[in-house]
Amino acid sequence: MSSPRLSPPAALAGPDFLWGVATASFQIEGAWATDGRLPCIWGTFCNTPGKILNGDTGEFACDHYHRYAQDVDLMAELGVDAYRLSTAWGRVMDEQGKPNHKGLDFYKRLLDRLQEKGIQRWVTLYHWDLPQYLEDRGGWLNRDTAYRFAEYADLMSRELAGRVDGWMTLNEPWCSAFLGYGNGHHAPGKANIAYVRPAMHHLLLGHGLALPALKANDPGAKRGIVANVGRGTSDSAAPEDQDAAMLYEVQHNNWVLDPLLKGHYPKALERLWPESRPLVLEGDMATISQPMDFLGINYYFRTNVRSDGKDGFVDTPLADVERTQMGWEVHPQGLQDLLVGFKAQYGDKLPPIYITENGMASDDAVGADGQVHDTQRISFLNRHFEALAGAKAKGVDIRGYFCWSLMDNFEWAFGYERRFGLVHVDYETQKRTPKDSALQLKEFLAARG
Known part of the structure; x- marks a missing residue:
């Protein structure tokens, strides 16, 4: 049987649809103590025994x-329209808030090379690598961190003005709040459900406080945020289990999107986490719900749930379904269902959407022929492209797609074992080998004209 071919549908092949790849600073940069970069919570987490699979760290990634020029050339060779990257907060300013010009100059060189190659530059300000000194003051549990984030956004948008096509304030605040402070799976490793809603409120407040600076300092760039969303369903028709599926989506999706697009938190959070209440001051929700130019959506999987017998849900994984190396169920229809649902829920408040992450991990290796045959990834991508086309056909304004990820990298708590890249990385030699998915994406983009 022949291998699948990457074949995005015609609805995504037009000249106005943006095709890109994405990465994050801590996951690829390495050099975590170079040129004045300050320690961050993920460096601390890596150095805590038992937190990262195989004891891996992001020290070199x-x-x-040091290899950014080679990596930009690789993107240019693939023919992508855009690159979504993140900047490391601790690389560009010190504890007193003063700029670190060596760190800033790195990002300027990177962005300038992207411009030389004709690649759009989409920059995420916060992809989880909070400076450790701020965590020592309480991190996202401390309201002051939101104001420090606004200062960081002000500095970056002044320093990089004219070099950025789209600014993203935060990446996946759900992960920062819940995985970082609720269950401890991510840095800083706090595990107290009472922390989750205060942490989220301060994250979203930081987003809102940053928007005016981005607009004032770099008016030619778009401004938005990136939310990870998940489809929640139940294989049981029992009312309590259908209610559990609703609660899953409330905590995973509406917890972030309702305050941004409606100006209030969903009431059902009181059922889920009555012990976790943020201090919301007058004016906070107006700050959080300021208009954005776009919404970034990250989608990876569907979760099957049932009622926990109380006001909550428990994961009940389905048998005999396709899964990725992460153990996540492959469910492209969930992406279409969510996007169409968001259009129905938020109406005119829903800004244009970019899929800012979508992809899968697989146990990829370079074969005897010197190539990487990632057939499952090609099939995965094709089916998600069809889901996007289906959502567009139903009137959802989707402007672009960024594949996660450009290359294999440090996959947070899973270290280097899980490979999400279109490009294979040999971590011993740092050799980059485009996988079949990358080579076929190149063919599609070239044929698109």
Whole structure:
């Protein structure tokens, strides 16, 4: 049987649809103590025994800090329209809030090379690598961190003005709040459900406080945020289990999107986490719900749930379904269902959407022929492209797609075992090998004209 071919549908092949790849600073840069970069919570987490699979760390990662030019050339060779990257907060300013010009100059060189190659530059300000000194003051449990984030956004948008096509304030605040402070799976490793709603409120407040600076300092760039969303369903028709599926989506999706697009938190959070209440001051929700130019959506999987017998849900994984190396169920229809649902829920408040992450991990290796045959990834991508086309056909304004990820990298608590890249990375030699998915994406983009 022949291998699948990457074949995005015609609805995504037009000249106005943006095709990109994405990465994050801590996952690829390495050089975590170079040129004045300050320690961050993920460095601390890596150095805590038992937190990262195989004891891996992000100290070297993909050495992108030193190999950025090669990596930009690789993107140009693939023919992508855009690159979504993140900047490391601790690399660009010190504890007193003063700029670190060596760190800033790195990002300026990177962005300038992207411009030379005709690649749009989409920059995420916060992809989870909070400076450790701020965590020592309480991190996202401390309201002051939101104001420090606004200062960081002000500095970056002044320093990089004219070099950025789209600014994203936060990446996946759900992960920062819940995985970082609720269950401890991510840095800083706090595990107290009472922390989750205060942490989220301060994250979203930081987003809102940053928007005016981004607009004032770099008016030619778009401004938005990136939310990870998940489809929640139940294989049981029992009312309590259908209610559990609703609660899953409330905590995973509406917890972030309702305050941004409606100006209030969903009431059902009181059922889920009555012990976790944020201090919301007058004016906070107006700050959080300021208009944005776009909404970034990250989608990976569907979760099957049932009632926990109380006001909550429990994961009940389905048998005999396709899964990725992460153990996540492959469910492209969930992406279409969510996007169409968001259009129905938020109406005119829903800004244009970019899929800012979508992809899968697989146990990829370079074969005897020198190539990487990632057939499952190609099939995965094709089916998600069809889901996007289906959502567009139902009137959802989707402007672009960024594949996660450009290359294999440090996959947070899973270290280097899980490979999400279109490009294979040999971590011993740092050799980059485009996988079949990358080569076929190149063919599609070239044929698109």
